[in-house]
Amino acid sequence: MKADERKKMILEYAKRLFSRKGYYNTQISDIVHEAKIARGTVYQYFKNKDDLFVTLIRNFYNEWERNISLGMHKIDLKTIDPVDYFFFRVRNTLQFLANDADLCNIVLRMGIGLSGGLESSIRRFEKKIQNLIIADLRLGIRNNHVRKDLNIEMTSNLITGALLRTALYFFTHKKNRINPAEIEKITREITGIFAPAIFIQKNI
Amino acid sequence: MKADERKKMILEYAKRLFSRKGYYNTQISDIVHEAKIARGTVYQYFKNKDDLFVTLIRNFYNEWERNISLGMHKIDLKTIDPVDYFFFRVRNTLQFLANDADLCNIVLRMGIGLSGGLESSIRRFEKKIQNLIIADLRLGIRNNHVRKDLNIEMTSNLITGALLRTALYFFTHKKNRINPAEIEKITREITGIFAPAIFIQKNI
Amino acid sequence: MKADERKKMILEYAKRLFSRKGYYNTQISDIVHEAKIARGTVYQYFKNKDDLFVTLIRNFYNEWERNISLGMHKIDLKTIDPVDYFFFRVRNTLQFLANDADLCNIVLRMGIGLSGGLESSIRRFEKKIQNLIIADLRLGIRNNHVRKDLNIEMTSNLITGALLRTALYFFTHKKNRINPAEIEKITREITGIFAPAIFIQKNI
Amino acid sequence: MKADERKKMILEYAKRLFSRKGYYNTQISDIVHEAKIARGTVYQYFKNKDDLFVTLIRNFYNEWERNISLGMHKIDLKTIDPVDYFFFRVRNTLQFLANDADLCNIVLRMGIGLSGGLESSIRRFEKKIQNLIIADLRLGIRNNHVRKDLNIEMTSNLITGALLRTALYFFTHKKNRINPAEIEKITREITGIFAPAIFIQKNI
DNA sequence: GATGAATGAGTCTTCATTCAT
């Protein structure tokens, strides 16, 4: 097997195991046993267990960065309905998270208990998502779509928490695969809950 | 030192360490070193490391059960403004979590990565809080305060996620102690965000 | 067993094994097997294999520093015959090295092949002994006992090499214990070889 | 590249690495990386790591045997000044060792810590050189040049130790290349130190 | 009850060697 494929394959098995059993309860033995390869092979492709884990997370980020703004460039910020904008953002995020339940589980659930660098590598994701929300809220205020008296720090926390928990709940707890239609429906509900309190209702 | 005090003291040190470093990165050595007691002493009071951890969590639950309905019995569900009811619930929850940043950190952040029973012992808290919210929403619908077309499963997730993240953000990330006035303010903001979409607006 | 005794005992077994098989061919398993203790016990007393080794060497140095000038303070440098002074120095050194064939073997024979800090910790001994010789030669020149045209760097190397090799040869190669009388004899021979070329022959 | 050249090239890289880092700290990886060849190629030319090392040492011996008596056949043992004879021997030995600092380092410094056969393969060199000295001393006694009361075992050790340490000191510690003139000078000093004690001074 | 020395199963990691391409 070529180096590239083998590396990908090891990452795949590791991801599943880390997701199901966590970092510390996943042994290199488990990975090589599942992948039916020799113990040393893992170390040909990854410096150590940490490296394996961090590579997984890094890949996740890269993927996310590529996906989060998918289709957004077509949007004209001046003319789009701010509620639609919110809707797009939420849907893109959920769609992305729905793609990989294992990574979703790892990134959203693994909390403290990872030593040193590992934890912060995980935490970064939440920060990134929250920063995006903050930026969007500020943009909305400048464009007169979002209520000026909104507590941005607070609201960004509420939305981030609500969003991530929804993803975790629907994409990892529930076993059956989630289809785009369902994500559309979930997104509509989330938008319905947050929109009234956030946006300036122009045409009532 | 009396047996009871000694046990409490060990739990206290363990809590701080588990909170800061996680379960797997906290060694019995760390605990006995911090507590300035002998290695074996821990085992006089706890069957093993797991027991120590589970006892911590169990105490947390008992405390929570005692606190969550604090002052609620005085309320007449027939006459209270549903928004006030929501407000009370949120405040009680936040107040409770604000009391112990370490346990807050453990319960809200420790995710997968705990073997077997440990994880589920942690997960139970989120389920309990969500069930409470679901019960409250149903009650509201029966009493004609909450919109009938609300997706309860969905909404309970949004509120749970928003609430827990807020608690984590303000009570563990921020170093300075949170005072009741601040909690009051935070609670008002949360209520302000969720109320418009959840409750039937009778008097507009 | 008390901590102090146990530590000493482990060092003793480690010394013998390091001496006979070298650093890399001595496994922690070998040590615990010989000492009839558990694997972990070694790590209760030493941070790691390196630490065990370095402790051994450090003890050797401390011992040497204490021994090298043994009985020298009684000597009046102005009146003593310089050849006798040389004789005393050589005898003290040999006597010290004869006491512990294993450490002698480790310090004199273990060369390159020890990673990083380990090697330099060994090398220090040779430097120390050579520096002592250099200091003595300079002293001799100042006191008009040693020939002024002597190449000190060169000569110190010759004496160091000759001395250490003799120690290695007689104290570790030969199995039978060396007694003081033999050391006396060896010392006389060494003195006999070097004295004519080094000292100014006053009374011929 | 031809098989012969390739083998020589691998030996060259191995020698440098063994000399700098020792046997156990030199990995096959290091060698193939330095030589920019594939991992398996080494095993096309050498049975294993041991074989690589032993070949290195064997080459050294062959070279030494060829060199040690260089120019000695022209000498008439009956007429040559014994001090000159000693001088020639020392110079030849030093000249040979000065040629290859890396091998000098390996052979003179690598002590215990090599498993089984490897160590004895190294030790042989010291024995050979000492045996040569012993033979020369005996020859000197027979020819009435060397003092009859000399302790041969002892003296051979002193000379061997002095000689090897000098080689190590000047040819591996010192970075700058040693030229023939310097070797000549060093040889003269060594001869100056040992000659007075060893030879019968006929013409004073 | 308290102590802390001792235990040893369990893990990660290394690295010489093999072998199909």
Place this chain on the structure above:
DNA sequence: CATGAATGAAGACTCATTCAT
């Protein structure tokens, strides 16, 4: 011949737990 992916035995080190004092 050359390659480099794969192997797996071997070794260092950790740490929860026990138990004699």
